[in-house]
Amino acid sequence: MKSPFTLLSPAEKDCLPLVFDSPHSGIHVPTDFQSNASAAQLKTGWDAFIEHLWQDVVAIGGHLLHANFSRMYIDPNRAPNDIDPALVDSPWQGCQPTKYSERGMGLIRRYALPDVAMYQQPLTRAEVEQRIASYYQPYHQTLATTLEQLHSQFGAVWHIDCHSMKSKGNAMNIDSGASRPDIILGDNDGLCAGAEFVEVVEQAFVNLGYNVVRNDPYKGGYLITHYSNVKANRHSMQIEINRALYMNEKEFTLNDNYFNFKKDLTSVANDIAKYVSSNI
Numbered sequence: 001m002k003s004p005f006t007l008l009s010p011a012e013k014d015c016l017p018l019v020f021d022s023p024h025s026g027i028h029v030p031t032d033f034q035s036n037a038s039a040a041q042l043k044t045g046w047d048a049f050i051e052h053l054w055q056d057v058v059a060i061g062g063h064l065l066h067a068n069f070s071r072m073y074i075d076p077n078r079a080p081n082d083i084d085p086a087l088v089d090s091p092w093q094g095c096q097p098t099k100y101s102e103r104g105m106g107l108i109r110r111y112a113l114p115d116v117a118m119y120q121q122p123l124t125r126a127e128v129e130q131r132i133a134s135y136y137q138p139y140h141q142t143l144a145t146t147l148e149q150l151h152s153q154f155g156a157v158w159h160i161d162c163h164s165m166k167s168k169g170n171a172m173n174i175d176s177g178a179s180r181p182d183i184i185l186g187d188n189d190g191l192c193a194g195a196e197f198v199e200v201v202e203q204a205f206v207n208l209g210y211n212v213v214r215n216d217p218y219k220g221g222y223l224i225t226h227y228s229n230v231k232a233n234r235h236s237m238q239i240e241i242n243r244a245l246y247m248n249e250k251e252f253t254l255n256d257n258y259f260n261f262k263k264d265l266t267s268v269a270n271d272i273a274k275y276v277s278s279n280i
């Protein structure tokens with residue numbers, strides 16, 4: 001892994017205050033990572049091909065940031081202190097576990113899959129701090145700086161946090177066993193993005209024939225709550241895409257619909273870019 005992240009930026013003349021980020025695109029794990037879970041089990045948390053599916057956003061003026069490290073090593077879509085104390089070998093007052101840690105999916109995963117523990121023994125605090133400093137923070141600093149620069153240049157910024165979801169949730173997911181829609185848009189029940197913006201994104205998918213649900217069950221995670229401030233014209237929302245639309249979920253290979261679906265996402269990105277252009 002050359003860098004913990006990749007940032008693709010548009011040509012200066014095309015630049016819009018529009019940032020896409022994909023925190024679960026990475027598959028690489030550093031050499032210090034030793035897990036009980038098999039490579040195939042670790043892969044299930046990978047939002048495979050998401051950075052490729054959205055890559056055309058750069059040609060239309062957006063930035064695209066994606067992680068190169070696996071979320072199974074450390075998850076950028078969690079608060080830096082969302083740590084299950086049971087994962088660390090000594091008491092650590094800084095641990096503030098949330099509902100994600102309770103489900104085994106905090107900053108550092110406790111379970112790869114239901115009943116598949118990630119580690120044979122607890123990690124040291126130094127190991128966790130090293131993951132934060134070398135992988136988590138560089139990703140966040142880059143996202144924060146990009147959003148900040150665009151906001152100061154344009155007075156507003158629109159951020160889309162990109163993910164993919166299994167077509168059916170497992171026992172670690174809040175919608176365990178349920179079949180999922182094509183697209184779930186999360187704006188934390190309207191708190192993280194302006195209503196008009198969310199409407200534009202929803203309509204773009206609906207016009208192409210996709211079934212879209214808002215905030216159920218995914219309202220958006222730490223990335224959108226941390227970086228949004230609607231009153232200050234900082235809008236963040238999450239797009240979850242059903243993996244069955246573009247890949248074979250068992251094999252982690254592209255399916256026959258991949259290129260059609262990618263074309264549709266480029267059309268969605270164009271609608272988003274048009275909205276952003278007309279609001280600056």
Ligand SMILES: [Zn+2]
Nearest residue numbers: 024047163164
């Ligand atoms: Zn994800």
